[in-house]
Amino acid sequence: MARWDSLSDDETQLLETTFWTAGGSRHRMAGRLGFSKSKANALIAGLVDQGLLAETGAERSSGGRRAENLQLSADLGVLLGVDIGATSLDIAVLRPDLTVLAHHAEPVDVREGPGVVLAVVRKRMRELLAQSGFGARQVIGIGIGVPGPVNFDIGQLVNPPLMPAWDGFSIRDYLRDDYAAPVFVDNDVNLMALGELWRLKRSLANFLVIKIGTGIGCGIVCHGEVYRGATGSAGDVGHICVDQDGPLCHCGNVGCVEAMAAGPAITRMAIQAANDGQSATLAAQLRDDGGIDALAVGRASRAGDAAANAIVQRAGSLIGQMLASIVNFFNPSHIFIGGGITRIGPLFLAAVRQSVYHRSLALSTRQLEIQYTPLGERCGLIGAGVLAMHETLKVRGVAP
Amino acid sequence: MARWDSLSDDETQLLETTFWTAGGSRHRMAGRLGFSKSKANALIAGLVDQGLLAETGAERSSGGRRAENLQLSADLGVLLGVDIGATSLDIAVLRPDLTVLAHHAEPVDVREGPGVVLAVVRKRMRELLAQSGFGARQVIGIGIGVPGPVNFDIGQLVNPPLMPAWDGFSIRDYLRDDYAAPVFVDNDVNLMALGELWRLKRSLANFLVIKIGTGIGCGIVCHGEVYRGATGSAGDVGHICVDQDGPLCHCGNVGCVEAMAAGPAITRMAIQAANDGQSATLAAQLRDDGGIDALAVGRASRAGDAAANAIVQRAGSLIGQMLASIVNFFNPSHIFIGGGITRIGPLFLAAVRQSVYHRSLALSTRQLEIQYTPLGERCGLIGAGVLAMHETLKVRGVAP
Numbered sequence: 001m002a003r004w005d006s007l008s009d010d011e012t013q014l015l016e017t018t019f020w021t022a023g024g025s026r027h028r029m030a031g032r033l034g035f036s037k038s039k040a041n042a043l044i045a046g047l048v049d050q051g052l053l054a055e056t057g058a059e060r061s062s063g064g065r066r067a068e069n070l071q072l073s074a075d076l077g078v079l080l081g082v083d084i085g086a087t088s089l090d091i092a093v094l095r096p097d098l099t100v101l102a103h104h105a106e107p108v109d110v111r112e113g114p115g116v117v118l119a120v121v122r123k124r125m126r127e128l129l130a131q132s133g134f135g136a137r138q139v140i141g142i143g144i145g146v147p148g149p150v151n152f153d154i155g156q157l158v159n160p161p162l163m164p165a166w167d168g169f170s171i172r173d174y175l176r177d178d179y180a181a182p183v184f185v186d187n188d189v190n191l192m193a194l195g196e197l198w199r200l201k202r203s204l205a206n207f208l209v210i211k212i213g214t215g216i217g218c219g220i221v222c223h224g225e226v227y228r229g230a231t232g233s234a235g236d237v238g239h240i241c242v243d244q245d246g247p248l249c250h251c252g253n254v255g256c257v258e259a260m261a262a263g264p265a266i267t268r269m270a271i272q273a274a275n276d277g278q279s280a281t282l283a284a285q286l287r288d289d290g291g292i293d294a295l296a297v298g299r300a301s302r303a304g305d306a307a308a309n310a311i312v313q314r315a316g317s318l319i320g321q322m323l324a325s326i327v328n329f330f331n332p333s334h335i336f337i338g339g340g341i342t343r344i345g346p347l348f349l350a351a352v353r354q355s356v357y358h359r360s361l362a363l364s365t366r367q368l369e370i371q372y373t374p375l376g377e378r379c380g381l382i383g384a385g386v387l388a389m390h391e392t393l394k395v396r397g398v399a400p
Numbered sequence: 401m402a403r404w405d406s407l408s409d410d411e412t413q414l415l416e417t418t419f420w421t422a423g424g425s426r427h428r429m430a431g432r433l434g435f436s437k438s439k440a441n442a443l444i445a446g447l448v449d450q451g452l453l454a455e456t457g458a459e460r461s462s463g464g465r466r467a468e469n470l471q472l473s474a475d476l477g478v479l480l481g482v483d484i485g486a487t488s489l490d491i492a493v494l495r496p497d498l499t500v501l502a503h504h505a506e507p508v509d510v511r512e513g514p515g516v517v518l519a520v521v522r523k524r525m526r527e528l529l530a531q532s533g534f535g536a537r538q539v540i541g542i543g544i545g546v547p548g549p550v551n552f553d554i555g556q557l558v559n560p561p562l563m564p565a566w567d568g569f570s571i572r573d574y575l576r577d578d579y580a581a582p583v584f585v586d587n588d589v590n591l592m593a594l595g596e597l598w599r600l601k602r603s604l605a606n607f608l609v610i611k612i613g614t615g616i617g618c619g620i621v622c623h624g625e626v627y628r629g630a631t632g633s634a635g636d637v638g639h640i641c642v643d644q645d646g647p648l649c650h651c652g653n654v655g656c657v658e659a660m661a662a663g664p665a666i667t668r669m670a671i672q673a674a675n676d677g678q679s680a681t682l683a684a685q686l687r688d689d690g691g692i693d694a695l696a697v698g699r700a701s702r703a704g705d706a707a708a709n710a711i712v713q714r715a716g717s718l719i720g721q722m723l724a725s726i727v728n729f730f731n732p733s734h735i736f737i738g739g740g741i742t743r744i745g746p747l748f749l750a751a752v753r754q755s756v757y758h759r760s761l762a763l764s765t766r767q768l769e770i771q772y773t774p775l776g777e778r779c780g781l782i783g784a785g786v787l788a789m790h791e792t793l794k795v796r797g798v799a800p
Binding site for chain 2: 149158159205206207218220222223225227228229230231232233234235236237239240241243244251253321322324325326328329330331332333358359360361362363364366367368
């Protein structure tokens, strides 16, 4: 394993830039960092010697000279990425360049508390490491996403509404016996934003990632960095009011978009439609499966069921109404929508778009793009890897 | 006049830091910039020699040694700051440390177009400069705030709803014949945010400034910098919907907070109350003056008029409802409210606070402070000075 206990500022910067712009050439790297060609060459040679950087996929440029592509060396070790959702768990072992070496997904219920859920996480981590031929000592950084507000500095959840048993629990301390590597914890939607920021090689400076599943949350990228707010709760958009006469939400207010348009609300509307005789398809689904999730509503909608269409349309429209306020305020260039809702199909996205473009000011939407997260279901997991590598570089880059 | 055509990066940084943290000592300055004491001393000596920096208010520290306070030298020249509101104009000549040397305010109507308004601006600039003993050649930077969306890079208004005649007009070109100094144009609320950021010596990283007058706008400070959005329209919160069944707004949508709670809406509610016989005070005001502005409603409210109180309460509550959405999304540490509305009195602020604390999540409001802008009515003008000095330093700091 390569050693990197005392990197200079310039070396750290070079590793950081390599991580964020993977596959870049020496030449472009020097330009980006404002280093002279000779300085960049000397730094790169040193880092390659130390086993921190690798040159791969050497391509013959038009002039016949080799234009080596740089990336973080696999000799550095591996990362562990964990994406804990309200009802799902995703874990992966990743290379420093975020290639996934091993991956495992299973359902969990975060309400069972940190003891139960983290015991599963710990076990799967060991299995996945063994499976990919690594041990705990080769792990250089661990990134974990959780579905609640996080105090990022201490890595603890703060008053998480969906998972009260986790309040103040230290995931970091829990894993300390198993791994010497640093552990970083962040809100799941912030990780999705980090994931997309990495995919984009930081080419967009101001965009949003909305996760819609059991709840609704928003990751914010501002001035090219993930923005967490004054007390770490930025992006808590699920409780924005979209109807002053709407139903009561578990937060105590009425008409919150989460209570009216997230997964459970879609299920509720579908059961109502089934019971009211508005849809034979939904009624059959309810009878056969004993329940109707958003996925089933999406299937019925794509098959042309009018009631299912109306439900998808209504949910998308309410979410678009909430987003319209945010677009007027924040003027993002892109909104990426992720989470379980994306499986519902294209009609939902169309309804969101229509509602946003209708309600926001023309100037804010002139160049606005709204689409599903390009990283798809892997968005949070890749984000966990980005968190692990990015923050580990920051920690390691400090000379002792 | 001092010369500063080719400053080094370090020198520019030192001048910038001096500007933002006026009155700091050499010692603290070196610490802030990460310079060694000897490097800072050499740079400062050089800049003092060139007439760019001045040491003032030398204080005897407890140990008996002098701790000189640094500020930008008055020898640099002067700044022109202009704050154009929908119905008002404020102009000042300022020293590089933002001491106001001469100030003039008068009513204008921006709807009369750039030709009429800028002719007044040009005339007042000359008069104020003469009054403070300076000429056009001593002006080093000009900052101008306008009540509409601005493309900051080219300094032009883009589709301004309140002032359509200004669309695409170049204020910069208009003033080019009079001044060699660079001209910077920004939205008026962004300037208020810049003003408060400077007053705070950048000690807060994430806060909002809301201006409520004829319209409603918001200046955003994020990661310690003014945030303008992907296409420059960030903070356009006046058209956030607070009532799906609300009145039609000039933007084409219904229930916009601006149409329901800004100055004209307050006037409309007051005239209605006067005509409906709900308030003898407001009826008398309408009879005597032929109109009722927000100021008069505030006076009636402070005198205990129940109908005026209800109007102030309703406007504050609607604005608080809009802010609650933004607080959930952005999680700012402070919201500063400015503009004409502040003259209405403390009941308005109380209504805003109550509404925000009621509707936002506890985690977002735990440390949130909502108050009137500490810089008061000078907020925009000081902001224009900050824009002029800050951007001029950026432009000048580049070696030719």
